[in-house]
Amino acid sequence: SQQGEEDPQALSIQEGENATMNCSYKTSINNLQWYRQNSGRGLVHLILIRSNEREKHSGRLRVTLDTSKKSSSLLITASRAADTASYFCATIPDGNTPLVFGKGTRLSVIA
Amino acid sequence: DTAVSQTPKYLVTQMGNDKSIKCEQNLGHDTMYWYKQDSKKFLKIMFSYNNKELIINETVPNRFSPKSPDKAHLNLHINSLELGDSAVYFCASSQADSGYTFGSGTRLTVV
Numbered sequence: 001s002q003q004g005e006e007d008p009q010a011l012s013i014q015e016g017e018n019a020t021m022n023c024s025y026k027t028s029i030n031n032l033q034w035y036r037q038n039s040g041r042g043l044v045h046l047i048l049i050r051s052n053e054r055e056k057h058s059g060r061l062r063v064t065l066d067t068s069k070k071s072s073s074l075l076i077t078a079s080r081a082a083d084t085a086s087y088f089c090a091t092i093p094d095g096n097t098p099l100v101f102g103k104g105t106r107l108s109v110i111a
Numbered sequence: 112d113t114a115v116s117q118t119p120k121y122l123v124t125q126m127g128n129d130k131s132i133k134c135e136q137n138l139g140h141d142t143m144y145w146y147k148q149d150s151k152k153f154l155k156i157m158f159s160y161n162n163k164e165l166i167i168n169e170t171v172p173n174r175f176s177p178k179s180p181d182k183a184h185l186n187l188h189i190n191s192l193e194l195g196d197s198a199v200y201f202c203a204s205s206q207a208d209s210g211y212t213f214g215s216g217t218r219l220t221v222v
Contacts, residue, residue: 033210045210098144101154
């Protein structure tokens, strides 16, 4: 069953702007992960944030996690045309269950 | 070297046929998965294997049968293919509490 809901479903910005995508989930989690999928390709793991962490950075990516609100956000700073892709949040609910994905946000960065 | 490789990349077949998709990972991961991505890009877990043992079997028709000859391989056999089986199938692997590594996908089209 679906766990995460990304918001917005689609986002279009100019190169150089920041892009923010949000994710909400339903149950308690062990960790939350963000993935990127370019058109016609597989998913690439971007960042993992554990339930006891509040913020994590990786290059131009910043992820926050608010377990009290069951929500996370992914910020991509100084976006580039190459960032155009679908972005998915996914959670590991407590226990041994595999990653459960949200519906994704389609990001278009216009040069 | 490709970390998770799956073959074939494209598969076009007629209804009623039986087909297999192969997956291999060279990362030494203990756990492997099959996900199905539908036309709306929603990713759903199908099966999860840990060290050759089936640990998750979501509600999937029994026409789908995974087989793991060793922990580096997880194949998916589909009997009596139906139009609704058309989708992109992704293999993935993971180790402990880490991000998943996905293959590039197999686009299955049933005609």
